[in-house]
Amino acid sequence: MLLKPKAKNARAKRFLVNRDPKIVENGKTALFVRGSTTSQVILDTLKDLYSLRKPDAINFTKKNEIHPFDSETSIEFFARKNDSSLFAVGMHSKKRPHNLVLGRTFNYNILDMIELGVERCTTMQQFKAQTCAIGMKPLMIFNGEAFNQNEDLVRLKSILLDFFRGEAADKVSLKGLEYVITVTAGPAGANGETGLVFFRTYTTTLKKSGTRQPRVELEEMGPSLDLRVRRVRQPTEDMWKQAIKMPRELKVVKTKNISRDGLGDKYGRIHVGKQEINKIQTRKVKALKKHLDDKPSKKQKTSNDMADSD
C-alpha cells in the first residue's frame, strides 16, 4: 500500500490534484507490459497497440514476472504508480502461446480482464499504407450478434470500446475521422465455443458523392489481429455497480413546467399551493371587524366615509 504523497510545492500539488477522483474524468491511460517470456508476435502486437493508443499510453520495455490471472498485486501497483486504468500484458508460453491480456482497473483494483491468444498478427509496418496522426479518435464497428449474446464477447466489446475510446469529447471535427477499427466475431466452434475475433484497422478517405455525406473508402493500415478468446475475468457485482455510478452533478436535470407552443413562445407553469381564503391577511377595515356586528346601533362614521370615498 503506497503512502499518500504530500505536496511540497504548488506544481506537485497540481499534479496530485490531477490524479484525484474528479466529476468529469481524465482520459484513461493504457499501460503496456511484457511478461517474463515473450514472442516476436506478441511484441509486435504490443508495439502496434501502443502506437494506436498514443499519447495516453505507457510502454514498459523491460520484462516483468507478471501473471494477471494469478496475482493482481503487480498490476495494481503499476496502475497506482502510473495512474493508468487500462493495461495490456503480453506473454508467451507453451501452454498459452502469444498471450495478450487486456483489462481495466477501478480505483486501482482490477475490475475485469480478458485473455486473448493472438493467432495471427500483421503489423503496421507490413502494410504500406499511410498511418494516421497520433491521438485521433477512431470509429468503432462491431460486427456480429455474438457481441450481444456471448458473455465473453460482451466483455470484450466493453473493454475494446474503453481501450480505443480516446479522450472524451462532445464534438468532433468532421475532417478528423481518420481511422476505423472493426471487430468481427467469427463463426462459433463445433461445441459452441467462441470463434475467432477479427480485429482490423483501416484509414479512411472521404470522397465526393454528390450529396452532403461523403463516400468512404478504406485502406488497411494495421494492426490486423486474429484473436482467440481464452480466459475472462468478469467484474464482481458490487465493484461494477460502484464503477458505473454516475456522480449527481452529471445527471441530466429535467426542465419541468416549461413548454413552447407552435409559435415559439415560451410558457411556464407556476404551481400555487392551496390558499386559505378565510385566513388571508388583507388591509384592515374597521367595518369588517367581527365584534362590531354585536353593536349595530353605534354609528360608524369613519367606515361610512370610507364607503363613500370608494
Place this chain on the structure above:
Amino acid sequence: MDVTGILDEHKNRFKSIQVERLVPVEFDLGLMACFDVNMIDEAQLRASQKARDTYLQELSREGAQLMINELFSLPTTVDEDSVYATLPAIRTVLPREKPAPKEKPMTRWEKFAKIKNIQNKKKSRMVYDEEKAEWRPRFGFKGVNNDDQKPWLIEVPGNADPYDDQYKARREEKKERIDKNARRAQRNFEENLAVEKGMKPRDMRKRELQSALVLSKGSTASMGKFDDKLAGEPKVKGLKRKFDPLVKNSDKEKSNNMEILNRVSKGEAKTTSVVNVRKAQRAINNAKRSKKQEK
C-alpha cells in the same frame, strides 16, 4: 426537354453512399461506435486469408459508410474553418476509472455566504497598472499587491512610536495574515472532521484535551502515582490485570497447561505462528545434512 439522361449521368459519376442492411444498425454516436447484428457470411470467413480480408474490408467499408452518414447528419458548428459535429451523449454504460469524488464539507465562510446569499464575484487574473502602464497579475509573482515588498520610504503613521521599525511592522503584519489564514483552515478541517465523526467540534476538542492530560500525567518518573490530584479531576481508569490464585483447582491447572502445549506444538502454528514448523523442519534438515557431509 429530357433531363433524365443528364441526371442519370450525374448520379453515375459518383459512387453510392447507400448501404443495405436487413437489421438496422445500432449507433452510439457519442462513442463513434456502431453495433451491427446482421448475419455475417461465415463461408467467406472460413475461406482463405485473402478472401477473408477482402470480405472484412468490404463489411467494414459499409459499416464506416453508415456511421459517416450518421455523423454528417448531426448538428454542426463551424470554428476556425473546420466543421465540428456535436456528438450526443454516450449510450453504452462504460465504467469510470475512479469513484465519484466525495462531497467536500462547507467551510465556515461558505456556510455564511450561503445564508446571506453572497455570490462569488469572479475577478480577472490580470489588472492594468496605471503607473507602469502595463498588465500585471492581481496577486503572486510580480503582482500588483506586492509592490511594497521593499519600499524605499515608509511614512510613520500618526499613532505609532517614531522609533518603531516600520519595515519590521509590515513584515510581521503579512506573517500574521498568513498565520491567521492557516489557523482558519485548520479550524475548518477540525470542525469538518468532528462533524464527520458525528460529534460537536467543542466536544471533540474536549476529548482530545482530556486524553492528552491523562497521557501527560503518566509521563513522570513514577508514572503519575504520587502526583497530587487537582480538585474535580476525574479518576483515571487503567487496565485491570487479573491474576489467577496461586493454588488453583488441579483440573483447571491441567487444562490450562494442555492448552499451552497444543498452541506451541501444532494447533495455532498456522494462524499465530508461535513456532514456524516449516522453518524449524528446514533447520533440522540442514543440520542433519551438514552432519552427513562432515562424515
